[in-house]
Every structure is written in C-alpha cells, then in structure tokens.
Amino acid sequence: MYSKPEMRILGVDDSPLVSKDILVIGAIMRGGSWLDGLLSTHIERDGTDATERIAAMISGSRASGQIRVIMLNGVTFGGFNVVDIEALHRLTGLPVIAVMRKLPDLERIRSALAHLSEPERRYELIARAGNIWEVQTRWRGGPVYYQCKGIEKDDAARLIVDTAIHSRLPEPIRVAHIIATGVVLGESSPRA
Numbered sequence: 001m002y003s004k005p006e007m008r009i010l011g012v013d014d015s016p017l018v019s020k021d022i023l024v025i026g027a028i029m030r031g032g033s034w035l036d037g038l039l040s041t042h043i044e045r046d047g048t049d050a051t052e053r054i055a056a057m058i059s060g061s062r063a064s065g066q067i068r069v070i071m072l073n074g075v076t077f078g079g080f081n082v083v084d085i086e087a088l089h090r091l092t093g094l095p096v097i098a099v100m101r102k103l104p105d106l107e108r109i110r111s112a113l114a115h116l117s118e119p120e121r122r123y124e125l126i127a128r129a130g131n132i133w134e135v136q137t138r139w140r141g142g143p144v145y146y147q148c149k150g151i152e153k154d155d156a157a158r159l160i161v162d163t164a165i166h167s168r169l170p171e172p173i174r175v176a177h178i179i180a181t182g183v184v185l186g187e188s189s190p191r192a
Contacts, residue, residue, distance in 0.1 A: 006030040008066045009163060010039070010094075011172025012054060013073040015184035020045045022078035024054060025180040028063055032163030032171035037063050038179065046079040046116055054083060055091040064092075069159060072098040073173045075129050075147065080109075080116055082125040085149045095151035098129060099160060099173060103145050133157065137164035144168050 008028055015023040026039035041057040043050045054077075058064055075083050075098045085096045109126060113119040134143040135157040144164075148156040163170035169177075182188035 004031075005033070007068045008036060008063070009069045009071055009159070009170070009172045010058065010067045011071045011073075011170060011174070011176040012077075013173055013176040013180050014043070014077040015180040017045055017079055018184060022081070023180055023184055024050075024057070024077060025176045025183070026054075026057055027172050027176040027179060028067060029163070029172040029175060032165040035175055037061075039063070043078045043081050045081070047081045048118065048122075050077045050081040051084045051087050051091070055088055058092050058094070067094060069151070070094050070096045071159075071163075071170050071172050072096065073169070073177060074098055074100045074104075075126055080113060080122060082122050084125045085129050085147060089149040095148065095156070097146055097148045097151065097156045097159065099169060100132075100145045101168065103132065103134075135160050137161050137168050139164060139168045141168050 008030055011027045021042050022045050024041050024043055027035060028037035030036050039057050039061050041053045043053050072083060075085060085098055089096045110123055113122050129147040132145050132147055133153050134145050136143045146156060160170055165171045167174055178188040
C-alpha cells in the first residue's frame, strides 16, 4: 500500500466508561498532521454492537469515500464490546489496524469475559483478530503492538511509525482519544 503524507486515516477510540451508553469518536486525519473531520456513534457498554456501529458510522459518512485506513485503539471498546476487525474490513472495504500500547494478557481477558454474556464468542473475536505484531516508533517507552486485516503487516507498521507524531500511538488514535475523553468528562486526559 502506498502511503501519501495526506492520506486520510480514521482513528477510532471510545470515551471513559461513565455510563451504559459509550461515545465512540472517529477522528479523520490527513496522515498524522491535521484533523480533517470528525465522526461519532454510541455503543453499549460491554455489549456486542461495536463492529456494526463503527461500520455504520463510517459508511454513513460523507467522508467514507476519502478514508483509506481505519486505526482502532485496540479491539475492545466500551469495556469488552469487541470489534471484529475482519468483519469491519469486510463491511467497509478498508484496511483495519488495531494498535495497542501493551501486549494483551489473553488469560486475564478470558477470565474477565467469563462475567459477561457470550464469553466464548467474545474471546473468539479477539483471537480471530490475528497475530499480534510489534513495532518501535520514534518515541521512548517501548514498542506498540498491532493486529491488521486488509493490509500487509509491514505496510501497517510503516503507517503506525509515520503517524506516531506526538506519542507512541498514531496521531489519529490519540486525537480521537482526546476528543472522546474531553466531551464526556469535560476535560481530556493526556494519554490514550
């Protein structure tokens, strides 16, 4: 995949878990440089609607034809509302990259899922996201980890590095986090 500096990337993150209805923000960025648009939707806390709601948010947008890549802050939103990145790729026709600050502890996740409805299905979606790769950005603090669908792992790694402008996380995800947190709490938190 050819990466242009002004390629539109959608960074997606959720708000803090302060209610059953969780705000999800999509920040459309031109590369990692500037904010070009904003999308939003709501999902159910610990629900099962994240994939469909995020896909509808994108597909229903006037900007949908301009977005080239989706970057998610992990695969779980609103607690354990799991995004099926394979289905999101299929529904939108866009490459999907899920980026994580820390390597997920799959056994702890499985244990936490036991307290929710459909724990095996949720775990299967997490596992189906595929191999977890790591890449070092120019920022200290260690690597970030990622999973991807619809894009080669090396191309995904290059996009992560190229858009990690102000932190280890790509700028589209960082901006989505700042906006989601600020809207819900009245003030943004410094770290996605």
